[in-house]
Amino acid sequence: MNISRRRFLTVAAAAGGSIVAAPSRALSGARPPAREYGCLVDLALCDGCRKCELACNQANALPPPDRPFDDLSVVERPRRPTDRALTIVNKVAVAGREKPVYVKVQCMHCNDPACVSACIVGALTKEPNGAVVYDKSRCLGCRYCMVACPFQVPAYEYRDPLTPRVTKCNFCFERVSKEGGVPACAKMCPKEAIEFGPRADVLSLARERISNPGTRHRKHGPHVPAIYGEHEVGGTAWMYISPVPFAQLGFLALPAEAPPRLTEAIQHGIFNGFIFPAAAYSLLGLVMYMFRDRSDRKENGGGKGSGSR
Ligand code: SF4
Ligand code: SF4
Ligand code: SF4
Known part of the structure; x- marks a missing residue:
């Protein structure tokens, strides 16, 4: 059964429970707490428009980028999240495939985060809703978290000599904590490439898309039968499905064991x-x-x- 995306976003955020419309497969194993959220990035749908970067910039009151958000040539050069861009989109050319794949990058909000474990003063915490958040008032500036992160996500405000912070996507914690709140990037995406909801439901949606040949999400070619983030480093709140193998997109092959x-x-x-x-x-x-x-x-x-x- 196909799920209306708008319905998924709004109802999932409000319900905080399982809302996947009549899932054909019951999830095995223990379900996570009802309010543990997740996001699914469908790389078959993303067209590299950078609207998610714009939304994130606005939601976090970040300084304007060096190049405007409507300059799409920016995605040609591989980038990492920085202190001024908590999420970025990279274009990846794939051999033998006519269309490139665009990959949104941000903190994965690991289930068992290495950054949290590495921080000796508790400046990073894993919240019950799935977000990994940072508290500047506790931070020593040791940057162990940056070394520990298997995805090389946290950045540092080297330009600020007085009060530098570690920076990373905070899963729009304030918004998501409110009933019906949706991360700014997910809300803005015009291609509906980012789905938000309880992690268990997001996972069900991912499974449905990679296994159901009838959905409109097959229009860019079938997905490979893998969900990146389902198991890597103990599982992550942000997960991906893709029309090409993740290894060809530069995704790291990581073990299922959490690094902490x-x-x-x-x-x-x-x-x-x-x-x-x-x-x-x-x-x-x-x-x-x-x-x-x-x-x-x-x-x-x-x-x-x-x-x-
Ligand atoms: S991706 Fe890195 S910064 Fe984000 S929660 Fe995982 S370990 Fe921490
Ligand atoms: S969840 Fe919020 S902070 Fe994270 S990338 Fe999206 S808009 Fe930025
Ligand atoms: S807004 Fe959506 S379609 Fe545009 S780059 Fe971001 S994820 Fe891709």
Whole structure:
């Protein structure tokens, strides 16, 4: 059964529960909390118009881009999200395929985020609604999160010498937290290439599109039978379906295991390793202090010189 996209966006956001119209397949396994949201980017539909970039810029009150949003030549050059562009769209030419594929990039809002695990002061948190959000007031500026992210998403405000922040898509947290709220990019997309709803329903929609040959979404060619983000790094809130294999689009082949298990082990090793140097440094400081104290007493013991100055 095909699902009206407008209905999916609006009803899904409002319902916060399973709204996929009579899904033909029941999802196996435990369902996530009802309010854990997700987005599906259908790469068969995106035409690289950059309207999502514009919407994100406006929603986050970001500075104007170097090149205007209606300059579509920008997508020719591979880009990453930056402190001034929390989402970007890249054009990817695929050998043997007449039309290019346009790939929207933003934070994936991992289910078990490496950035959250790497942050030693809790400046990044995974919210119950699926968003991974950043709290500037807690951030030390260590940028461990940038190193830890398997998708190389977080950017840093290097241009701000006084109060630089780590920046990334926040899943339009304020909007999505409100009943019926939809991420600005999903709402703006004129090609209906971004679907928003409870993650379980978004996943059902993705499965339906890749398996149902009757939907209009086949007009750009059938999707490959894969959902990027369903399992990668423990699953992500943002997922993709595509008309060509993800490897040909530069998507990283990542394991299903979430990286925090590894990064936490490394971090704990590092901080355990700090204990001996820190203790040795403290001991050295104490010795130097005592030595200096004894020297001062010796000097003062003469008394005359110091007192007469
Ligand atoms: S994509 Fe990177 S920044 Fe976003 S939640 Fe995952 S680890 Fe964190
Ligand atoms: S969800 Fe919001 S912050 Fe994230 S890319 Fe879309 S508009 Fe930008
Ligand atoms: S607004 Fe939609 S169609 Fe346009 S570039 Fe973004 S995702 Fe693609």
